Amino acid sequence: AQSVSQHNHHVILSEAASLELGCNYSYGGTVNLFWYVQYPGQHLQLLLKYFSGDPLVKGIKGFEAEFIKSKFSFNLRKPSVQWSDTAEYFCAAGPGSGTYKYIFGTGTRLKVLA
Amino acid sequence: ETGVTQSPTHLIKTRGQQVTLRCSSQSGHNTVSWYQQALGQGPQFIFQYYREEENGRGNFPPRFSGLQFPNYSSELNVNALELDDSALYLCASSHQQAGGGHEQFFGPGTRLTVL
Numbered sequence: 001a002q003s004v005s006q007h008n009h010h011v012i013l014s015e016a017a018s019l020e021l022g023c024n025y026s027y028g029g030t031v032n033l034f035w036y037v038q039y040p041g042q043h044l045q046l047l048l049k050y051f052s053g054d055p056l057v058k059g060i061k062g063f064e065a066e067f068i069k070s071k072f073s074f075n076l077r078k079p080s081v082q083w084s085d086t087a088e089y090f091c092a093a094g095p096g097s098g099t100y101k102y103i104f105g106t107g108t109r110l111k112v113l114a
Numbered sequence: 115e116t117g118v119t120q121s122p123t124h125l126i127k128t129r130g131q132q133v134t135l136r137c138s139s140q141s142g143h144n145t146v147s148w149y150q151q152a153l154g155q156g157p158q159f160i161f162q163y164y165r166e167e168e169n170g171r172g173n174f175p176p177r178f179s180g181l182q183f184p185n186y187s188s189e190l191n192v193n194a195l196e197l198d199d200s201a202l203y204l205c206a207s208s209h210q211q212a213g214g215g216h217e218q219f220f221g222p223g224t225r226l227t228v229l
Binding site: 043044092100102103106 | 145147149154155156157158159162170172204206208210216217218219220221222223
């Protein structure tokens with residue numbers, strides 16, 4: 001069965017700390033991977049995406065993620081978080097072709113303390 | 115460029131009633147997907163419309179139905195509302211093209227409360 005797992009449901013960090021949010025997927029066939037962010041009161045916004053090629057993907061606001069096929073993982077990283085990174089983060093997987101439905105993880109709530 | 119818009123923002127209904135939610139897709143996009151996001155959960159895929167036809171469906175009963183119009187806007191209809199239908203309903207638009215992945219752009223959602 002297709003699934004996306006996010007290991008950390010709540011994360012609290014101080015400003016300037018490094019961030020790594022885990023994401024593992026179970027998905028048959030070619031997979032596209034995404035990280036979305038939802039700031040308080042706002043809609044889902046794309047942080048970064050992986051379709052193919054370089055497994056290290058850089059996104060907006062200093063975020064990056066690494067696709068490790070052998071581990072079925074797509075972890076999100078940021079070297080130094082800011083208070084404004086407080087938000088909920090969702091990992092999602094979609095097929096390389098066909099009906100383009102995303103499977104989302106349950107999300108990780110990040111709180112950054114000033 | 116106009117993003118994805120949804121209406122209404124909030125809606126309160128009672129059990130057994132019917133509801134219609136609306137979505138205008140982003141300019142240039144031909145595909146609309148609907149998701150249900152229950153409190154504390156990630157979005158769950160309901161169905162997708164491409165060129166006015168349902169193009170895939172998640173694990174939702176037939177009382178969840180939809181339409182896509184020639185201008186690519188879309189409606190989600192839910193009949194015989196149940197308490198568990200209370201959730202944020204998200205619309206996402208994308209431009210589907212052959213052989214490749216594509217990203218979806220999400221609207222702000224409609225918060226449905228069923229009493």
